[in-house]
Amino acid sequence: MPVAVYTDGWWAATVTEPLLKVEGLNKRFGAVVASRNLSLDILQGETHALIGPNGAGKSTALAQLAGALRPDAGRIEFAGRDITVLPGHRRARLGLARSFQVTSIFDAFSVEDNVALAAQAHDGHSFRFWLPARRDRRLRRQARSLLARLGLLPQAEVCAGTLAHGEKRQLEVAMALAGRPRLLMLDEPMAGMGSGGTLRMTRLIRELKREVTILLVEHDMDAVFALADRVSVLVYGECIATGTPEQIRRDPLVRRAYLGQG
Numbered sequence: 151m152p153v154a155v156y157t158d159g160w161w162a163a164t165v166t167e168p169l170l171k172v173e174g175l176n177k178r179f180g181a182v183v184a185s186r187n188l189s190l191d192i193l194q195g196e197t198h199a200l201i202g203p204n205g206a207g208k209s210t211a212l213a214q215l216a217g218a219l220r221p222d223a224g225r226i227e228f229a230g231r232d233i234t235v236l237p238g239h240r241r242a243r244l245g246l247a248r249s250f251q252v253t254s255i256f257d258a259f260s261v262e263d264n265v266a267l268a269a270q271a272h273d274g275h276s277f278r279f280w281l282p283a284r285r286d287r288r289l290r291r292q293a294r295s296l297l298a299r300l301g302l303l304p305q306a307e308v309c310a311g312t313l314a315h316g317e318k319r320q321l322e323v324a325m326a327l328a329g330r331p332r333l334l335m336l337d338e339p340m341a342g343m344g345s346g347g348t349l350r351m352t353r354l355i356r357e358l359k360r361e362v363t364i365l366l367v368e369h370d371m372d373a374v375f376a377l378a379d380r381v382s383v384l385v386y387g388e389c390i391a392t393g394t395p396e397q398i399r400r401d402p403l404v405r406r407a408y409l410g411q412g
Contacts, residue, residue, distance in 0.1 A: 167230065169194040169363050170215070170333055175224035177210055177387070184210040185221065186387040192333065197355070197364040199374045202384035208367045211384070212337050215365070216248045217241045229332070242272065245332030249322045249339060257311030261302055264310050265293035265324050272329035296324045300354060316347030323354065327362075334358065335365045340373055352376060375399070383407070 170192035177185040184207045192198045200208050213219040215226060217238030226234045233241055255264050266289040297303045300320045305313065310321060319339055326334055339355070340348045352373050358364060359377070368374050374381060375395040382392040385407045391398060398404055 167194075168192055168227075169229060170365070171225075171227040172215070173225045173227075175211070175214060175221045175226070177207075177214060177219065177221050184387050185214065185224075188224070188384075188387065188389055190382055190389060190392075192363060192365055193380075195363055196379040197359050197366060197377050199366045199368060199378035199381045200384060201368065201371070201374055201381060205386075206384040207387035208384055209337055210387070212248060212335055212365070212367060216246060216335060242329055242331075245330070246335065247326040247329050247331035247333070248335040249319075249326050249337055255310050255318060255321055255325065257309070259310055260307050261310050261313065261321055262290065262293045262297065262306040264321060265296055265328050266290060268325035268328040269293065292328065293324075296327055299357075300324050301350070316343050316350065319343065319347070319351060320354065327358075331362060333363045333365060335367075337367045338369060339366075340368060340370045348373065 168191040170190070172188060172190040175185045175188040177183075186207075188207075188211060190200075190211075200211065202208055210219065214221050217233070217236060217240070220235065224234070225232065228241070228244060228246060231244070233244070236244075256267065259267065266286070269289050269292050270286075294303060294306060297306050300323060302317065302320055302324065305317065310318070313321065319341075323334075323336070323339065336355070339351050343351065348370060355364065355366070355373075355377055366374065366378065378395055380392060381395055381398045382389050383398060383401075383404050384390070390407060391401050391404050393401065
């Protein structure tokens, strides 16, 4: 985030180097262009929202940032390091964590097991050590601490597959946080939630803003404008505008292309 520095009797704004820097990403699937010369800067400490209509390329962009898809062209830097061709698990070890549009949890495991397993995976252990690791007190303490923060501690011993949809979304965020990320990428965390679940997730993200940089992909514009420090707008895989929520609200190109206003 920008910081203020006092110099020669004046307050001057200085901008930190981006934590994540994306330059000229291109990705095609046959004739479909999913990313078109996509460039993006995510500043340390900010919550940056990525919005756009269905098919704009938001999830494809996140997949490239997370290492699940390799771009056809372009460059991705994280904390000053070129990670363009780095596989996803190595990006995770550097501090990138991602949630998904569709919840990605282990239904047959308990809620606590899911978080402990995510912490163990981040530490670089093979899953075949999972059974003895279930008795690892450090993992259990870490898991329960995260569940308490997300309001899921009462469900710690419950089978994850029996959770309500909103609770599963909360659990997935807990699993992402288990890796102690520097950048948390949330892919439509409010998807499929009612008003109560959306409100709880909005409160959670607002709390997380204090400690981790967030890249938020979300269709709920009320949540986006309430949470984001800056917003980037994708249309047909291309970023057409970046600015504060108020700047994006007023941008005539955004209003025509996305908000449906003349």
